[in-house]
Amino acid sequence: MREVATNPDKEPASRTIERDLRRRIEDGDLAVGDRLPSERNLAEQYGVARNTAREAIRLLAEQGLVTIRHGSGVTVRGKTRLLRFGSERYARTLRQETGLSPFRAEVSRQGREASVDCRSITRISPPAEIAERLQIDPETETVVRRENWYYADNEPMQVGVTFAPWSIVEGTPVADSAQMGKGSLYARFEERGHAITTIREEVTARMPTPDEAKGLRIPDAVPVLEVTHTGIDQNGAPFEVTIFTMRADYNGLDYRMPVED
Amino acid sequence: MREVATNPDKEPASRTIERDLRRRIEDGDLAVGDRLPSERNLAEQYGVARNTAREAIRLLAEQGLVTIRHGSGVTVRGKTRLLRFGSERYARTLRQETGLSPFRAEVSRQGREASVDCRSITRISPPAEIAERLQIDPETETVVRRENWYYADNEPMQVGVTFAPWSIVEGTPVADSAQMGKGSLYARFEERGHAITTIREEVTARMPTPDEAKGLRIPDAVPVLEVTHTGIDQNGAPFEVTIFTMRADYNGLDYRMPVED
DNA sequence: TAGTGGTCTAGACCACCAT
DNA sequence: TGGTGGTCTAGACCACTAT
Numbered sequence: 019m020r021e022v023a024t025n026p027d028k029e030p031a032s033r034t035i036e037r038d039l040r041r042r043i044e045d046g047d048l049a050v051g052d053r054l055p056s057e058r059n060l061a062e063q064y065g066v067a068r069n070t071a072r073e074a075i076r077l078l079a080e081q082g083l084v085t086i087r088h089g090s091g092v093t094v095r096g097k098t099r100l101l102r103f104g105s106e107r108y109a110r111t112l113r114q115e116t117g118l119s120p121f122r123a124e125v126s127r128q129g130r131e132a133s134v135d136c137r138s139i140t141r142i143s144p145p146a147e148i149a150e151r152l153q154i155d156p157e158t159e160t161v162v163r164r165e166n167w168y169y170a171d172n173e174p175m176q177v178g179v180t181f182a183p184w185s186i187v188e189g190t191p192v193a194d195s196a197q198m199g200k201g202s203l204y205a206r207f208e209e210r211g212h213a214i215t216t217i218r219e220e221v222t223a224r225m226p227t228p229d230e231a232k233g234l235r236i237p238d239a240v241p242v243l244e245v246t247h248t249g250i251d252q253n254g255a256p257f258e259v260t261i262f263t264m265r266a267d268y269n270g271l272d273y274r275m276p277v278e279d
Numbered sequence: 280m281r282e283v284a285t286n287p288d289k290e291p292a293s294r295t296i297e298r299d300l301r302r303r304i305e306d307g308d309l310a311v312g313d314r315l316p317s318e319r320n321l322a323e324q325y326g327v328a329r330n331t332a333r334e335a336i337r338l339l340a341e342q343g344l345v346t347i348r349h350g351s352g353v354t355v356r357g358k359t360r361l362l363r364f365g366s367e368r369y370a371r372t373l374r375q376e377t378g379l380s381p382f383r384a385e386v387s388r389q390g391r392e393a394s395v396d397c398r399s400i401t402r403i404s405p406p407a408e409i410a411e412r413l414q415i416d417p418e419t420e421t422v423v424r425r426e427n428w429y430y431a432d433n434e435p436m437q438v439g440v441t442f443a444p445w446s447i448v449e450g451t452p453v454a455d456s457a458q459m460g461k462g463s464l465y466a467r468f469e470e471r472g473h474a475i476t477t478i479r480e481e482v483t484a485r486m487p488t489p490d491e492a493k494g495l496r497i498p499d500a501v502p503v504l505e506v507t508h509t510g511i512d513q514n515g516a517p518f519e520v521t522i523f524t525m526r527a528d529y530n531g532l533d534y535r536m537p538v539e540d
Numbered sequence: 541t542a543g544t545g546g547t548c549t550a551g552a553c554c555a556c557c558a559t
Numbered sequence: 560t561g562g563t564g565g566t567c568t569a570g571a572c573c574a575c576t577a578t
Contacts, residue, residue: 224502
């Protein structure tokens with residue numbers, strides 16, 4: 019074919035197809051979980067090359083509206099309820115009363131099953147950004163690095179990497195036991211004289227790295243929230259830093275705090 | 280050409296080209312701002328079709344490593360310093376001492392020039408999510424809707440849409456003046472008996488809609504932070520909700536708060 | 541106007557998934 | 560095995576940007 023067919027003047031054919039499909043999704047004509055027409059089918063319907071139909075679907079995927087699965091088609095992606103995390107997740111009463119870690123509490127509140135997996139515990143020299151937040155000398159002091167993975171219904175939700183000065187955690191389960199829920203982590207710190215009194219959370223968002231996308235099984239067009247959490251004790255001294263990486267479509271933050279004068 | 284050329288066995292040619300280019304970027308061979316070879320040039324170098332080289336560049340853009348500009352090429356994207364916003368932005372002392380709104384203060388701290396543009400002020404029935412947070416009846420009460428755009432060096436950074444009950448703002452500049460910085464907004468509320476005492480901020484992230492990407496001039500592969508901010512007065516009553524949409528590569532949040540028992 | 545990216549064609553073969 | 564998406568070719572014309 020030579021002529022531009024249905025859009026002699028302006029809009030690219032791929033955008034027309036994209037718009038048509040998006041409209042069908044928004045109108046509910048294509049419901050969550052429904053299969054879109056195949057690329058070859060769309061190409062025939064619109065009288066375009068397969069690559070053109072393919073481009074339309076790529077645009078939808080970029081907007082997070084559909085999920086592409088090699089070999090089995092393209093389906094409408096559903097909106098999901100967010101897991102919400104706030105400062106109360108560090109409260110001692112929550113720790114004591116429910117016996118559940120905050121992650122488990124929030125997940126089971128939604129009727130889903132939580133699990134936490136401690137992937138590794140190592141002793142390392144702290145990266146510069148960690149040393150800075152812990153106010154320690156990266157040349158002379160070492161830290162423990164704990165990597166936890168958090169799941170809801172066996173789907174990975176978050177990764178949390180905790181750093182704490184070796185001098186604080188030495189000899190405690192924080193430094194050598196994989197059998198310790200998040201909730202009890204702060205109980206261990208408290209036994210060593212560091213009660214969590216203030217938290218600082220730095221939040222930003224970005225696209226996942228290819229490794230993160232694979233590890234967390236993140237679909238296209240879903241960013242991650244990156245939360246750098248610092249635990250500060252009753253003396254105003256930082257004693258623990260955790261970097262959380264969360265799927266942004268499944269996780270949200272909900273903070274409530276006083277405004278200082 | 281018929282054979283798969285350089286990768287008879289496994290890796291797609293586009294991935295090879297992508298990897299080569301990413302390596303050159305990471306090694307500094309291609310520095311920030313440098314132009315990548317053109318699609319046609321890459322195609323010739325690697326002995327592939329132009330579409331294949333194009334796919335490699337698309338993959339880099341998806342990872343946020345390069346900026347594509349129609350007609351003028353593909354350049355290496357630089358890392359940018361974040362503007363950081365925390366709860367102190369609502370402090371009365373900041374308001375009184377600097378005379379600057381928190382946005383202006385943070386931007387000028389980085390040696391850049393801030394500007395704020397009030398795009399519209401309207402009176403509407405509140406959307407359900409807003410009414411819920413303001414604890415008002417969406418059927419009988421109306422709200423003012425103020426849309427502010429925030430710029431640094433004339434580049435759009437954030438959009439903030441503020442909602443407040445009409446009964447509170449009626450007759451004040453909040454409801455009818457476009458000439459009012461953000462800092463003074465809370466002074467106006469205070470004059471009406473609502474001192475901001477607690478804030479709630481709900482944070483999530485997502486890819487921008489096509490409209491947002493265009494309006495905020497957001498490049499590919501950059502998500503937005505969406506912050507739903509609720510201002511709560513000395514009586515614990517919410518009096519104002521603002522929804523901020525921020526480019527995540529230029530903006531971050533930095534909260535410090537006490538842990539409740 | 542020359543060079544860039546944006547879109548498109550009409551095929552082809554490969555990789556994956558369900559039946 | 561048949562249908563799906565993944566990748567690719569060797570062209571073409573259009574739209575945009577700089578000179």
